[in-house]
Amino acid sequence: MLSQQDLKQQAADAALALIKPLLTPQAVIGVGTGSTADLFIDGLASYRSRFRGAVASSERSAKRLTGLGILVLDLNEVQTMPVYVDGADEINSQLHMIKGGGGALTREKIVSSVAQQFICIADESKLVDSLGHFPLPIEVLPMAREAVARVARQLGGNPVLREGFITDNGNQILDVHGLQITQASEMERQLNNVPGVVTNGLFAIRPADIALLATQQGIRRLG
Numbered sequence: 001m002l003s004q005q006d007l008k009q010q011a012a013d014a015a016l017a018l019i020k021p022l023l024t025p026q027a028v029i030g031v032g033t034g035s036t037a038d039l040f041i042d043g044l045a046s047y048r049s050r051f052r053g054a055v056a057s058s059e060r061s062a063k064r065l066t067g068l069g070i071l072v073l074d075l076n077e078v079q080t081m082p083v084y085v086d087g088a089d090e091i092n093s094q095l096h097m098i099k100g101g102g103g104a105l106t107r108e109k110i111v112s113s114v115a116q117q118f119i120c121i122a123d124e125s126k127l128v129d130s131l132g133h134f135p136l137p138i139e140v141l142p143m144a145r146e147a148v149a150r151v152a153r154q155l156g157g158n159p160v161l162r163e164g165f166i167t168d169n170g171n172q173i174l175d176v177h178g179l180q181i182t183q184a185s186e187m188e189r190q191l192n193n194v195p196g197v198v199t200n201g202l203f204a205i206r207p208a209d210i211a212l213l214a215t216q217q218g219i220r221r222l223g
C-alpha cells in the first residue's frame with residue numbers, strides 16, 4: 001500500500017516525465033506551491049541545465065528553486081511559459097479546482113494564466129464529484145474582510161479568517177466552509193467582482209488542461 005507521500009511523489013514524477021520534451025534552453029517553467037509541488041521542484045532540479053529557469057507562485061517555492069540552483073525569474077520578464085505545474089486541494093472531472101490551501105492562490109492564478117498548459121498533480125484523494133467540501137480560500141484586502149465575509153454568507157458559506165496568516169501579497173485569507181459549488185465558473189466570476197477580493201481559490205474559468213492523479217494502481221490521467 002503506497003502512502004500519500006508516495007502517491008504525491010508518483011504524481012510529481014509523472015509530471016516531470018511529461019514535461020521533459022518541453023525543457024529547452026529558452027524555456028521558463030511555471031511552478032506551483034505546496035507539498036506536491038515541492039516534490040516536482042526537487043525532481044526538476046536534476047534537469048536544471050536543460051531549461052532557462054522558473055517563475056514561482058510563492059516566496060516558499062522561489063526559495064526552494066533557488067536553493068536547488070534553478071534560476072527564478074520575475075513574471076514581468078517572461079512573455080510565455082510552455083507549462084505550469086501545481087497541486088490542488090480539490091479537482092473535479094471537468095478539471096475545475098479549488099486551490100489556495102497553502103495561501104498562494106493569487107500568484108498561482110497569475111502565473112498559470114501566462115502558461116500555455118496547466119498540469120495539475122495530486123493524489124487521487126483530491127478528485128471529487130462536486131467542489132466545496134474543502135473550504136474555498138478567498139484572498140482579501142484586510143479592510144474589506146468583513147464586507148467580503150457578508151457576501152460569502154449570502155452565498156450560503158461560512159467564512160472563517162485564517163488566523164495569523166498573511167499572504168505573500170500582504171493580505172488576509174477567508175476560508176469559506178459549506179459552499180455548494182455547482183456552477184464553478186459563475187461563482188468564480190461572482191466572487192471576483194466583490195470589491196476587496198483579490199482572488200478566490202476557484203480555478204474554473206481557466207481549469208487545468210491535464211490532471212495527473214496518483215492512485216494505488218498507478219497514474220490516472222484526465223485531460
Ligand code: 5RP
Pocket residue numbers: 032033034035036037086087088089098099100101102103104105108
Ligand atoms: C497552495 C495550493 C496547493 O496546490 C494545494 O494546497 C495542494 O497542496 P498539497 O500539494 O500540499 O496537497 O493551492 O496554495
